[in-house]
Amino acid sequence: MxxxxxxxxxxxxxxxxxxxxxxxxxxxxxxxxxxxxxxxxxxxxxxxxxxxxxxxxxxxxxxxxxxxxxxxxxxxxxxxxxYPDRPTLIGDPSVKVLTQFLETWLWKTVVGPWARCFAVQYRDRCFPHDIQYITESRLRMWGKPMEELIVGREDVFPKVLPEMELLRGILREHKWLGGETPNYADYRALAVFLWAASIADTPPMTEDDPLRDWIDRGFDLYGGLGRIPGMSPLFGLKLREGDPEPFAKGPSLVAGLVKRNTGPASTAAETAHITGKGEKAPA
Missing domain, CATH: 3.40.30.10 (Glutaredoxin)
Incomplete structure (x- = not known):
């Protein structure tokens, strides 16, 4: 105890x-x-x-x-x-399985690309006595020197953002992945962004990303646990002409998948969007 x-x-x-x-x-x-x-x-x-x-x-x-x-x-x-008398982290075995699925997806879509984009900062922010280990171990992991990994990263950041739309869709509908209160799924997902903020030398996300609300609330939990000195801003990426849209600006099928059908009125906006009936006829 x-x-x-x-x-x-x-x-x-x-x-x-x-x-x-x-x-x-x-x-x-x-x-x-x-x-x-x-x-x-x-x-x-x-x-x-x-x-x-x-x-x-x-x-x-x-x-x-x-x-x-x-x-x-x-x-x-x-x-x-x-400590079963204290707030539950996982609750049900299915929560673990679904959280592992979510985490695997985040590592593929976000951690992998960002780790290469921030490879030099990941090394340079280490303690001096850790640098040799990080340099040699990551060379074996990634197969390239860190200075080569970051080449062209300005093209990578905009491509990562649309890949997070599945997470945005869920969090548009729910306060936390755990529902009304955070659970271990929130912490495993937030950990990706906490890690990024520990190494980012340039913001990888736009100022208006809808994930910002959940991320900011997550960083603020437990007296600002994620606001420790030395963390870098996540938001402030400036998109260039020709970059993909970073997130859905209107109705999306991601959000529609978790909405409840209570009759035509509840689905009218999405129906108009996907059928084009709400579009103005050409002049």
């Missing part, structure tokens, strides 16, 4: 102090969701095995009154099982 309502949390940060791993971010939010205070053990990418007493070379890791738990998903499940 957590002593004095505090759990030891092994953080993974850049030199700025920003948490930088999506998995670690999700765990930080999970602990606060459960109402715990964090006894933070700071550090970067190297020396994790020493910091955890030889228990793990990867983070996140927590220690709950002497009991170590590794891996972000196992930590969330542990917290629900150990």
């Amino acid at each position: 957590a002593k004095d309502n505090k759990i030891t949390f092994f953080d993974l940060t850049h030199e700025s102090g920003c948490t930088t791993s999506p998995f670690v971010w999700a765990t930080k939010y999970a602990l606060k969701h459960k109402g715990f205070d964090l006894d933070v053990v700071p550090g970067g990418f190297t020396g994790i095995l020493d910091r955890t007493g030889g228990r793990s070379e990867r983070l996140p890791v927590i220690c709950d009154d002497g009991e170590y738990v590794l891996d972000s998903w196992l930590i969330a499940e542990y917290l629900d099982a150990k």
Whole structure:
């Protein structure tokens, strides 16, 4: 049982102090969701095995009154099982499956492209003693030096934005992925944007992106958990002529999929949009 309502949390940060791993971010939010205070053990990418007493070379890791738990998903499940009287993170096994699907989609559509776009900053914001590890390990992961990965990134940013329309469609209809209150699905998805804000040297999203409301509310949770010093702005991308539309500006099939049909009046706008009946005849 957590002593004095505090759990030891092994953080993974850049030199700025920003948490930088999506998995670690999700765990930080999970602990606060459960109402715990964090006894933070700071550090970067190297020396994790020493910091955890030889228990793990990867983070996140927590220690709950002497009991170590590794891996972000196992930590969330542990917290629900150990503290069922506190707010639930996952609730039902189906939530885990659907959240993993969502996260897999986000990693393919957002994390992969952005990781390459911000590769140089990801390295340069590290502690000096981590730079060699990051440089060599990411070269093996990506197959190219970081300076080559970022070439042409100004063409990548606008292409990523329309790919997030599925997430926008859901969050146009719901306050949180968890419904009226956030759950672990929100934290796993928010972790992608928290990670991006820890490394972005230029905003990857437009000022008016509809996801901004959910992202801002997420960053503000738990006393501004995502507003730590050193985070970079996510919003402010300037689109160029010829760039694709970043998000749907009117009725969309994404939003329509989650709306309830209560009769013709509820579907009239979408019907007019997809049939063209609402368009003006040419003069």
